[in-house]
Each structure stands twice: as C-alpha cells, then as structure tokens.
Amino acid sequence: MLLTILKEPDPRLRVKAKPIEAVTDEIRQLMEDMLETMYHDEGIGLAATQVGSDKRVIVIDLNSGTEEAPEVFYMANPEILWHSEEKSTLKEGCLSVPETRADITRPAHIKVRYLDRDNQAQEIEADGLLATCIQHEVDHLNGVLFIDYLSRLKQEMIHKKLKKLKKFHAL
Template identity: 50%
Template sequence: MNTQLETLPILIATDPALRKKARLVEQKDLEELKKIVPVMFNTMYEAAGIGLAAPQVGIGLRFFIMDVSKSEEETSEKYVIINPEIIEESEECSEYKEGCLSVPDQSSEVIRPEKIKIRYIDLDGVSRELEADGLLGRCIQHETDHLDGILFIDHISSLKRNIIMRKVIKEQKRSR
C-alpha cells in the first residue's frame, strides 16, 4: 500500500455518521491503526487541517491525529491520541475562532476551557498524560468532541449554527 499519495474522503457535517459516539479502541485494533494513521495524516495535510478525528473519515473508533505546528519550517509535532479522556480542565475559558474540515469554509468563535489535562494511549498502547493549553489544548478538545458526535457548531448559538449549516448544504448541492 502506497500511503504517500493515499487520502480518505472527509465526511461533511450533514453526514449522520459524524453524530455517532465512537467506540473505544482495543489492543487488537492497534496494528490496523498503524496502517491507517499515515493515510489520515496525508488526508489532514492535503485538506490543510491541524487535526482529524477517525469519525471524520468514517472510522467509528475513539482516536484522532493532530499536528499544530504553524509552518513547514517549524518542527512538526505529530500526535496520535487514542481513547482520550479529559481528566482536568481549567475554570478559565477563552474564545477562539474554530473551523473544521467537516464544516468546510466556515468558522465561528467558540468558548472552551483554556487548559486541559488528558489521559490517552499512544500507537504503541502506552498510557500517557498530557497537559495542554493554547492551540494544542483547543485542538484536543475539538477532536475529542468528534469522538462523542459533537461538532464545533454545537457550541454556538442556534442562529449562527443554522446560518453555517445552510451555507454548507448550499455548497454541497452546488458541488454535486
């Protein structure tokens, strides 16, 4: 399998699969994940994203990938986060404009905790903890939401959400 050019189709917000809660990754799933993760990174980079959850590419498992480095010159820090569990979050929240590969060309201000701590397993099955804030913390929260069938638009007013979804649906019809 040539993973250099291979990508996966990214599901759009209207797809009901994005609203399903993903199942826990088991030890027996890790070998298959090792094959799919490079393809997911290719897909994410091709779409100019910084995070991609398995449900966004039709895989109903609790894992996501991310790389929040801001430029090619910056050292890439790739993460593969499996079965994440947010175990701490700060009381302080911040607002930040979020977008999503499953809600193309749309964004909105979203309020989330500033700092979080997660427990997860890596691709080798090793249990880890990570404290994160800034873009990394926000990305982890955004991608973890995907694993629970939640999109960033669920964190904004129904008026803004409806406007965004009308635009997404209109664009889907136009591109068919």
C-alpha cells in the same frame, strides 16, 4: 492512503466512537492514513469519526501547513481527566464544516490521558491552541461539532450555506 472526509450534515458525524482495545498495526495504519488526509486538506487535527471510522482515535499536528517541523500527536482513547475553570476563546474551523469559522469558548487548560502510537499510556497537560484542538477532536469522537455551541440562528445560517456549497460542488 487518502481517506474521504465526511461533511456536515452527514449523520455519520453524529456517531459516538468506541474505545479501542490496543493500538495494533491496523490502528497505526488508520492513524497514518488520517494524518496524510489531514495534511492534504491542511488541517491541524482530525478525528476517526470524520473519516467514517468508529474508533476513538485522533491525530494532531499544530505545525501542519507551516514551514515548522511536524510535531504529531497520535492519540487513541483520549480522555480529558481535568479541565480548568479558566476559559479561552479561539476561532475554530473544521474540515467537516467547509468555509465556516467561529469563536468558541472552552476550558483554557486540560490534562489528557491517551494511548500513543506505540500503545503506551501517556498523560499530558495542554493549553492554548493544543488544548482547544484536543477538545475539538474529542468532541468529534462523541458526535459533537463546534457549531453545536453556536446559537440556533447561527446554526441555521451555516446549514443554509453548506447546502449551497454542496450544490455548487455538485456541478
């Protein structure tokens, strides 16, 4: 089922999500709906916060929108256990912040623990785009958007643009 993606400045994007007790059928259904919604909008990651759920759940597929076979990460209660001092800067976008991209600097390597789709605990190390994507999605679960890292001036410009876009879409 396609879900509705909340758009900035929706206050629900600022809600801190709560840990789940276990990955149940209900959570698996949420994961599948989120994945379908993410593919529909050609994103590579989506957090439950973006569809108005307060569960700590994210889905990621870096091959979304390509010819490559899907490589899906289902993560419940993702926890970043370690991050490197080394940073990397990548251009980020977000399905909740339309038509906006910006260079964001984050730790280059991370170690993350989570529950997978089968409620099994997993621990992986990630770098490159996967590391950036996981950090971006975990931020969502904490009510943080990538544009929060930009200067106040840049944030104001983005909000002005989003307001205009909203008016346009209302027609």
